């Protein structure tokens with residue numbers, strides 16, 4: 001035995017969790033509730049939030065199909081590299097097309113897709129960033145759900161219906177699946 005044993009660590013296997021849903025559905029709120037729960041399990045966690053990453057990759061986003069295709073390939077690649085190095089990733093991003101989330105799934109062995117469910121009318125009421133209002137005023141033409149099609153997941157590992165489930169309870173539902181797939 002070594003004279004200098006390594007400190008005891010409790011590393012949890014890294015995985016990725018993609019929170020997808022309409023703008024203002026509750027993704028960031030649930031990500032914030034989820035992060036400390038993953039950390040308590042021993043995960044090192046990075047949240048990749050689309051708006052934050054866009055500020056770097058596409059500082060003046062057009063949300064064109066071509067730009068979204070490129071953006072989501074880059075986001076999936078980034079997430080996959082982090083997971084490969086032991087960091088658990090929360091993707092906090094609408095990702096309008098299923099193919100965007102499927103691309104990440106194909107690159108990441110342990111992957112959980114979470115449908116953050118919220119009817120468009122309620123998301124429009126929540127509209128705390130004014131995204132839908134800008135669309136309704138005709139200042140933008142690319143808001144998911146309102147002006148660009150949004151493809152919700154067909155078979156997500158978890159569904160959180162934010163009309164019925166509080167953010168913390170939603171995070172606990174996700175944690176149950178995390179524990180199931182990493183046992």
Ligand SMILES: Nc1ncnc2c1ncn2[C@@H]1O[C@H](COP(=O)(O)OS(=O)(=O)O)[C@@H](OP(=O)(O)O)[C@H]1O
Nearest residue numbers: 022023024050063093094095096131140142143144
């Ligand atoms: N003009 C315009 N068009 C589209 N989206 C807009 C626009 N302006 C702002 N936003 C905010 O950007 C978020 C959508 O980006 P995402 O990367 O999450 O999704 S997607 O590319 O639309 O699929 C989404 O934020 P989330 O609330 O994080 O989903 C929108 O609030």
Ligand SMILES: Nc1ncnc2c1ncn2[C@@H]1O[C@H](COP(=O)(O)OP(=O)(O)O)[C@@H](O)[C@H]1O
Nearest residue numbers: 022023024025026027028029126162165166167
């Ligand atoms: N059950 C719920 N889960 C998550 N957010 C909720 C819920 N109920 C109400 N909200 C509110 O909805 C808004 C969602 O905002 P946010 O989490 O930033 O959405 P998104 O990241 O999807 O754009 C917040 O003001 C949040 O407090």
